[in-house]
Amino acid sequence: MFILEGLEYLFFSLSETSSGSTTNISTHLLYSNHNFCPVEGGLMDSKLGSAQNTVCSVCKKNVNRCPGHFGYLKLSLPVFNIGYLKPIQIILQLEEMVLTSKVLQTIL
């Protein structure tokens, strides 16, 4: 039996997120129309990691060695991660915070 004694939600602040990121995702463009290279600030920006036959611009490693790097995206409105809605709803509706490990496996 697993006893859940509490939950603590932690979120990174904007300054923590941006300081731990290698780039700001600022455009929806992936590749340049002129030279077909990844657009800086796009989701294919080389600061996020390497792709096949390219070297990462942050750690200078190839696709087999680069772990990938975080970028951040400033949103104009709050959003929910739909993947977490059901588990959070179930947890918040519980009258007692005693869960069996089987219940946790079901909701997570």
Ligand SMILES: [Zn+2]
């Ligand atoms: Zn890298």
